[in-house]
Amino acid sequence: MHKPLKSTKLSYQQAHSYIIKYEEHRIEGLRDGRGRRKSVNWRSYVQKTGF
Structure with missing residues (x-):
């Protein structure tokens, strides 16, 4: 049974x-993403920086 608010x-x-x-x-929307670095898209990074 659900607890009342x-x-x-x-x-x-x-x-x-x-x-x-x-x-x-769904469940991905409830995950806590604080403190996690976003993955680096290396292709766009290389294109932006010229490395």
Whole structure:
């Protein structure tokens, strides 16, 4: 059974944000990407920098 929103320390806005992210991107939309570097697209890097 689902817990009511009042029993969690989650605001309505945050819950709504999670729902929207999940509906648009499924589980990948909920992953925490903070602190992770984006992968470098080496081809575009070489083209931009001339290396």
